[in-house]
Amino acid sequence: MVALLATAACGGEPVPPAGPVSFAADPDQMLTSDSGALHVAVRFSPHPPAVGSEAVQLSFTDASGASVSGLAVSVVPWMPAHGHGTSVDPIVTEMAPGTFVATSVYLFMPGSWELRMTTSGAVDDTAKAAFEIP
C-alpha cells in the first residue's frame, strides 16, 4: 500500500516516430486563421488521428494561395471539455517555407482535441484545428 500511495511516475520516454513521417496529399482540414490572414492545411499522421503519438503537418498560405515564409509556429494540444493540455511540448520543425511538421503530439486519451496554433514573425496570428479521436 505504501508503494501505491507514494507518488510514482514511470512513463516511457517520448519516442519519436520510427522512420520518416508521411502525410496524405489531401488535407484533413482547411482552416482560416483568426485574423483571416492565413489559410492552414492540416494533415495528420497517422491518419485519421488516433490515441498515441501523432505528427501534424501545417501548411500556411496567404489569400492568394502562396506559401507564407518567415513564420514561426508553436502548437499546443488541448482538450477543451476537460481544460488541459499534454505533458510533452510538441516539436515544430519548418520543412519548407510555410510548411511545418509538429511531432511528439501525444494525444493520450480518446475524445475531442484541439491543436492550437500561434504564428509570429511574418504574421502574428492564431488558429485552431478541432478533431476527435476514438
Added chain:
Amino acid sequence: MTRRRRPSKFRSGARAIAPVAVAIAVAGGLAALPRVAAAQSCCVGTGLLTPARLRTFEDHALGMQMRARSVMGAFRSGGGYASSVSGNRDLGFEESLFGAVRFGSHFQVGLSAPFLQTSRQVAGASGFGGGLGDVAATARFDAVNAGEHGHWPGVAIIAGLSVPTGRPPDEADPSDPLAASATGSGSFEGNLGVALEEIIGNGFVSMASWISQRSARAAGGVGQSFAPRVTALVSGGYTFGHDATVGAFASLLRQGDAHEASGAVIANSGVALVTTGAALALPFWQWWRLQTTLFTDVPIAGWGRNQTVGFGGTLAFIRVWI
C-alpha cells in the same frame, strides 16, 4: 435515526473521474450500515453519497476507499459513442483516505485525500504513474432529518470544495507522454446542492442534485473557463436481516460549453454522462463498515458527451466513533 448525505466531488480532465466519484460515493453510502442499525432502513442510507457521512449518533469516522476503473470507450462531442481501440489500455486506481466530524445534531464536515494511479498503453507507448490527487472538503446541513416529520422527506443542504493539490495532465513529467502521472484537474471546484430522502418500510429512496463550478485555468498559453455543471442522482436500497443491504443508483451530469479566455464559446465542449451501479453493504465487528459496488457508465449514443466511458468497482472500510 436518520440518513445523511454529502455531495461527492467531481473532477474533470484527463481522468474524467466525475462518474466514478458518484459511483464510489454511492457505494460507500449504501454500505454504511453498522451492526447497530439492525436492518432499519432509516440507517442504511447513511453516507449515501460518501462513505464518511455520519449518522445522527456518530461523532466522527475515518476510512479508506479503493477504486478501480477501466475505460472501454468514449463519447464524442456530438454524443456518438466509440469503443476503445483494441490493444489500448486505460486503467485508473484510487485510494482515498477520509474522515468526518459532527458539530451538533444537524451539521457535519468531511475531508478526503485521494491517491491516484493510472496505467495507460497505446500503440508504441505505455506509462504508469500517480500521486496525491485533489483534496476535497465537504459539508452537510440536515435541515429536516428523514422520518422526523411523519412522511415528509428529509431535506439537507450539501456543499463541497476541492483544491488543486493534484497534478493536471499538462504538468505531468515530460518523460511521461501519456500523462499517467496526472492526478488532478488543476482547478478549484465548489459545489452546492439539495438532497431529499424518504424512508419506505425497510427501503429508502434518495434524490439529490447539485451544481458545481470549476475555476478557470490556463496552461501552455491556453486559458479557458468552464460552464456550471449540474448533477442529479437517484438511488434506492433495501435492508435485509443481519444488516445486509443492497441498492442501486443512477446519476446524470450535464455541463455546458466552456469559454475561451476572451469569453468566446468553445463549441462542442460540453460534457454529459450517465452512470448506473449496484452496491452491497456488509457491516463487520462493532464499529466497522465494509462496502463494495460495481458501476458502469452507460455506453449508449446520445447519453453522453466528451467523456470517457468506463466500468469498475469500489471497496471501502470505515471506522466510526460514537
